[in-house]
Amino acid sequence: MNKLYCKDLIRFSDAMSDFSRVIIITELMNGRALSASWLANRLNLSPQATRFHLKKLEDVDLIHHRECGKHHYYEIKNQDTAMFIESTFNIIPPKECLFLSNTNTKEKFKEARTCYKHLAGSWSVALTQSFINNEFIVIQDNFFIVTEHGKNFFKGHKLLINASNTASVGKRCIDFTEHRDHIGGPLGALLLQSMLQQEWFKQNDNNRELTITPKGRKNLNVLLIDK
Template sequence: MNKLYCEDLILFSDAMSDSNRVIIITELMSGRALSATWLANRLNLSPQATRFHLKKLEDVELIHHRACGKHRYYEIKNQDTAMFIESTFKIIPPKDCLFLTNANANTKIKFKEARMCYNHLAGSWSVALTQSFINNEFIVKQDNFFIVTEKGKNFFNEHKLLVNVFDTTFVGKRCIDFSEHRDHIGGSLGALLLQSMLQQEWFKQNDNSRELTITPKGRKNLNLLLIYKYEDL
C-alpha cells in the first residue's frame, strides 16, 4: 500500500474521530453552506472550539469555505467528497442523534424515506425510483454511472423532470444509499431531478435538516412514476 495513501487515511480517521466533527459533516451533507456561528450554536460550542473543528476538516479537504462579507460559509468540498462521505455512512451509519433534530420514530421513518444527499435525493423513494427507471430502460448502468437513454430523455421531459436543460448527455453517478444499501442517482443528473421535483413542490426541504417532506402532490406523482410502464408510440 502506498505510504502517502496510508498517511492520508490516518489523517481522515483522525478528522472523523470526534463527534462534533461528524455532526458538522452531517449538517453540511444537506447541501447548504453554513456559517461558523450557525454551527457553533448547533454544536453548543464556543466560536474558538468550532473553528478548531472546522480547520481539522478543511485540512483533510472534506470541506471548504467561501467568504461573504465578514462571514465564512462552510460546505462539503464537492460531489465526489459527498459521495465518499455517504459511502462511509453505509459502512458505519451515524447515530440518530447526529442527524435528526427530533429523534422520534416518525422522524426516523421520514428521514429514511426522503432526505438530501448533498444535492440529490436519497432514501427509500430515491432507490425505488432508480430501480423503476432502470426497469423501464430510462437509464442504464455504465461502470459507476447512470446514462439517460433516448427513451429516458422523452420520459423525463414529459414529466418536466429535466426542463430547460440543453446538454445532450445526462449522466448521474451511482451513489450507494447508506440506509437502503442500494444504488440511487447522484451526480449532475440526480441534482437536476431533485431540483425539478422541488420546483414542482413534490418535496419540501425542512429547515436545519437533511430530511425532505413529501407533499400530497409529490406522493401522487411519485407513485405514478413507480407504476409507469413506458410504451413506444
Template sequence: MSKKLYCEDLIHFSDVMSDFNRVMIITELMNGRALCASWLAKQLNLSPSATRFHLKKLEDAQLIHQRTCGRHHYYEINNQDTADFIESTFRIIPPNDYLILTNTSNKQKFQQARTCYKHLAGSWSVTLTQSLLQNNLIAIQEDLFLITTAGKKFLNHHQLLPDDFDNKIAGKRCIDFTEHRDHIGGQLGSQLLKAMLYQAWFKQDINRRELTITLLGRIKLNAIMNV
C-alpha cells in the first residue's frame, strides 16, 4: 500500500469515528454479538433512519458487516483484526471515560472480567495469561502467544481446548486497556473464553461486555493459576 492510500484510509477512519453515535454503536458491538438496528436504535435513543445512516457509514468503512437471517438484519464487527484495531484506538481514552461510554453499571466488575470482542479481558484474563507464561504453558513469539506441548496437555486437562485443537493456532498479544498488560486475544483467546462460558465459569449479560465470574469459575481459575 502506498503512503497516499494509507493516509487516505486513516483519514477515512478518523472521519467515520469522529461521530459520537458511531463510536457508541461500535462500543455496543465490541461485546462480540450480532445486534439488529432496532435494538441499537432503542439502546442509543436514535431514530431508525439515523441508526441506519450511521450503520451504513460504518459498513462502508469496512468496520462492520451485515448478516441477514430471514427478515431480520444483524450487524457485527467485521472480524478479529478489526476488533483488535478498534480496541487499540480505545487505549488513548482514559479508562474512566471509556467506562462511561460502555454504560457499565459496575466499574469494578468491568475491570475484572469483560469481553474484548470474542475473548476474555480484564484482571482475570491478564493474571491467567501471566500464569500460563510463567509456567511455560504458552510462549511469546513477537506479537503472538503460542501454545507449548505442555500447555496443550494442561489446557486439554482443564477442558479449555478440544483434543483436536491445532497447536499452530496462536493467540494475539492484546494490551488490556484497564490493566495495561497483555492478555490472550485472537483465535486462542476466543477458544478459551468459549470453553469458560460453556463450563459456566463466567456468566454473560447479552447486552453488556462485563462478565460475572461464578464460584466454579473462581475455583477452576485459581487452580489453574496455582498449577
C-alpha cells in the first residue's frame, strides 16, 4: 500500500476520532454554512476548542471556510466529500445520540432529511425507484440521467424549471438508513430545492430532518404512481 495513502488514512481517522468533530460533520451535512460561534454554542464548547476542531477537519479536506465580514463560515468541502462522509455512515452508522432526541424524531429522520443538499430517507429512496420504473431517469455507470420523458414529467410538476444540462445528472448516493440508492448531485439538489420552494417540505434550521406538509404528501404520492 502506498505510504502517502497510509498517512492520509491515518490523518482522516484521527480527525474523525473525536465526538465533537463528528457532531460538527453531522451538523454541516445539512448543506449549510455555519459560523464558528454558532457551532461553539451548539456543542457547548469554548471558541478556542471549536477552532481547534474545525482546523483538524480542514486539514484533512473534509470542510473549508468562507469569510464574510468578521465571521468565518464553515461547510462541507463539496458534493464528493459529502458522499464520502455519507458512505462511511453506511459502514459505521452514527449513534442516535448525535442527531436523534426521541423515537418520534428518529422516525422523522428516517422518513425525510437532507443529505448535504439533496433529499434522503425512505421518501427519497421510494421516489428514486419510481422514477427508474417509469423511465424518468436511467442509470449510466454511477449516475442517474434524466430522459426526455422524465424532463417533461418533472417540468410538469415544476421540479426542473430552467434546468441546465448538468442539472439533469444526479449521482447515485446510497442512503445510510435505507441502504439503497437515492438521487444526489446537481439533479438531487435541484429536486429538493424545487420541493422546498413549493412547500412540500419544511426545513428545520437546527437539524437535517424535513417535515412533510399535507400539500407535499399529496404531491409526493402522485410522483410515486406508475405511469
